[in-house]
Each structure stands twice: as C-alpha cells, then as structure tokens.
Amino acid sequence: MEKQNLKVRMRIWLEYEAGETLFGEGQITILEAIEKQGSINAAAKSLGMGYRSMWGRLKKIEQRMGLHLLIRRKGGVSGGESVLTPEAKLMIEKFRALQQDLNRAAEKIYDRIYS
C-alpha cells in the first residue's frame, strides 16, 4: 500500500459540549458575510439563511465565549448595520491558524504512517 498520491483532508470545528458545534467554517461564513454585506439582514439573505437562525448561532458563541461578535448600529430602512468586533476577527484569525497548523501536521503524520 504505497502513498499513491493520496491527500489527507479534514474538516475542523470547535465544540463546547460533545456533539454541539460552537465555531467552524459555517460560523466564519456568517461572520464574513456580515462583514461584507454590512448587516445581519443582508448577510442572511446573501446566504439564503433565516435571520433568526443566523443570529441564534452567533448569540450562542457570544454567550458561551463571553464576548461580543458584532457592533450593531440600529435604525434605518435596512434595520441597522453591523460590523465585526476585534474579538470576532480574532476568533476567525485563530481558527484559520488552527486549520493551517493542523493541515501541516496532517501532512507530516500522513507521510510517516503511509510511507
């Protein structure tokens, strides 16, 4: 069984309780859509998600991590604007670092086991 050009792939996420995803690619997609669209409403529409379900996932992170993800400015026709807090940006940054380092580790471990 040689290496045969196989590649290790992985999906990583953070759980708070067993089986309950707190943070991962889905949450990053939401945060990045808010950053791009400028509001939760517009982000929800752009992702084809419901406002409530989107906001619910963010609120869970805020409550469990004890931080704020969004700076919200209420008012206006669009129902207010939202921008990411530095803490939200840091969460994304740390998760990206985790993914990158783990992918590097995966290649090394794969090479060792499958050589």
Added chain:
Amino acid sequence: MEKQNLKVRMRIWLEYEAGETLFGEGQITILEAIEKQGSINAAAKSLGMGYRSMWGRLKKIEQRMGLHLLIRRKGGVSGGESVLTPEAKLMIEKFRALQQDLNRAAEKIYDRIYS
C-alpha cells in the same frame, strides 16, 4: 477569549483527486460491516445501502490503490461470503493511527493558539 472548555473536533478523510473521497469513516463502516456480517449483501442490508453503491465504493479503492480489499467466496443462497484481506485491515489500522495522531496534534496546537 479564553479557552472556555472548547474542544477541537475533526473529520478526516483521504482524497485521490481533489474533492473525491477515497477512504474515510464511511468506507471503514462498510468494511467493518462486511467483516461482521460475512457478506457484501448482508452488510449492505445492515447499513441500508444498495449493494451496487457499496461495492462501487470498495472497487474504487481497489482500483486506485492497486490492492484487494475482500476475499470473496462465491456460491450459496446468500450469494457468497466475503472476508477482509490483510491489506484492508492494514488500511483501517493506518487510518485509525492517522486519526489518533492527528487528534493528539490538534490538542497541542489548540492549546498553543488559544492559550
């Protein structure tokens, strides 16, 4: 943003070409079901899968890895028995080692990034 009892979880799989899974938890489930049930037919039934789709996934591994996963004995009412080859068992074993080592690496990397 403290650690807050978060845990890194991951799903790992091996790809042959980008986007095409060759081996992972699903394939191991199939192989283990065959080992337990004694035939592809019985394994397919026990997993609620079609025989063809199950055998197709195994054949893909055999062709691309250049090995045999099953020792098949034809005949009988049940349509023949199958047992795993040593190569199939080794594939499972190596994949489990990959999972275990990567989970250990994940904890270390997580602790470093999120400390």
